[in-house]
Amino acid sequence: MKIFLYSLFIIIPSVLFAQISFDADFESGNLKSVETINSTTFNITTQADLGVDGGSTRWFYFRISGVKNKNINVTFTNTDVTKAMYSYDNISFTRFSDDEVPVSGSFQKTFTQDTVYLAYYTPYTFSYLQERIKEWQTNQFVLLDTLGFTPQGLPIQELTVTDFTIPSTEKKTIWIHARTHPSETPSSWHFDGIVQELLSNKEVTNYYLTQFEFHLIPFTNPDGVYYGRSRVNFEGINLEPNWDKSEDATSNEVKILRARMQELNDEKPFSVFLNLHSQASSYCTFWVHSSFSTSSLFYTREHQFSNLNISDNPYFLQNDLRESDLKPRYPEGWL
Numbered sequence: 001m002k003i004f005l006y007s008l009f010i011i012i013p014s015v016l017f018a019q020i021s022f023d024a025d026f027e028s029g030n031l032k033s034v035e036t037i038n039s040t041t042f043n044i045t046t047q048a049d050l051g052v053d054g055g056s057t058r059w060f061y062f063r064i065s066g067v068k069n070k071n072i073n074v075t076f077t078n079t080d081v082t083k084a085m086y087s088y089d090n091i092s093f094t095r096f097s098d099d100e101v102p103v104s105g106s107f108q109k110t111f112t113q114d115t116v117y118l119a120y121y122t123p124y125t126f127s128y129l130q131e132r133i134k135e136w137q138t139n140q141f142v143l144l145d146t147l148g149f150t151p152q153g154l155p156i157q158e159l160t161v162t163d164f165t166i167p168s169t170e171k172k173t174i175w176i177h178a179r180t181h182p183s184e185t186p187s188s189w190h191f192d193g194i195v196q197e198l199l200s201n202k203e204v205t206n207y208y209l210t211q212f213e214f215h216l217i218p219f220t221n222p223d224g225v226y227y228g229r230s231r232v233n234f235e236g237i238n239l240e241p242n243w244d245k246s247e248d249a250t251s252n253e254v255k256i257l258r259a260r261m262q263e264l265n266d267e268k269p270f271s272v273f274l275n276l277h278s279q280a281s282s283y284c285t286f287w288v289h290s291s292f293s294t295s296s297l298f299y300t301r302e303h304q305f306s307n308l309n310i311s312d313n314p315y316f317l318q319n320d321l322r323e324s325d326l327k328p329r330y331p332e333g334w335l
């Protein structure tokens with residue numbers, strides 16, 4: 001499998017002024033333009049998603065060089081970021097403090113190193129995922145499959161995580177997928193945490209692996225992640241509301257995922273199906289489907305499941321539980 005053939009990064013002309021330069025010439029990078037106000041003050045514009053479902057300008061991920069000991073002032077002109085993240089090593093990211101963000105959507109900071117990376121959320125790139133998969137694959141409970149390839153030639157990968165000594169017929173099936181919207185990197189960190197927990201070799205998780213077969217899709221939209229999109233794939237299609245379209249009217253990614261879901265669900269209906277996203281608000285939302293769009297049994301089970309997640313969880317409050325109608329254009333509704 002050849003998956004590292006891609007050298008077409010987003011090319012942004014570097015802006016050079018007083019030895020400070022900006023670029024996003026790397027995987028998942030997004031920066032459209034930089035307006036120089038003075039030698040240390042800049043306005044940043046992000047690249048909008050292209051295509052029929054395009055328009056979102058949320059995601060940015062770029063590098064500034066030549067900043068050591070300079071008080072840099074940046075305003076983001078077209079993204080809804082409140083407090084951006086920064087990193088000196090491009091691995092460990094820190095959110096700017098209240099003091100460093102006098103006005104929402106900007107920052108001012110004297111950096112202690114010469115190069116700094118800025119992003120909307122902590123990035124989670126395709127290459128990083130491949131490193132993680134390599135680590136996970138050394139575990140006896142993990143099997144990697146490639147379900148198909150995106151229009152840009154990236155694999156849509158599936159991890160099956162279970163105790164393979166127990167026959168499938170004796171286990172329930174769980175499907176979890178993430179990262180349909182590339183800018184929502186917290187959903188990948190959430191996904192990563194789930195895998196890590198399942199492989200933690202605790203008595204309870206090892207027991208789960210004897211009872212459940214986890215089918216885990218880390219990126220439903222690898223092209224969008226790779227090319228630094230906010231909500232669409234490389235071709236400008238938002239995959240999320242494309243599930244009820246005919247085979248010739250929907251995207252490659254949805255076709256590949258639908259076929260696999262159909263195959264597994266025909267063998268045995270999924271016991272749990274999770275579609276991981278993330279939001280920019282300062283609170284969480286745990287969506288469950290309204291009773292009149294499903295059935296009273298399904299509605300009860302969704303509330304039970306949601307409450308098991310929300311109760312005693314410091315990241316959720318009861319108000320975070322919201323209802324929406326199940327619609328066939330979304331993966332849950334299609335299923």
Ligand SMILES: [Zn+2]
Nearest residue numbers: 181184277278
């Ligand atoms: Zn989303």
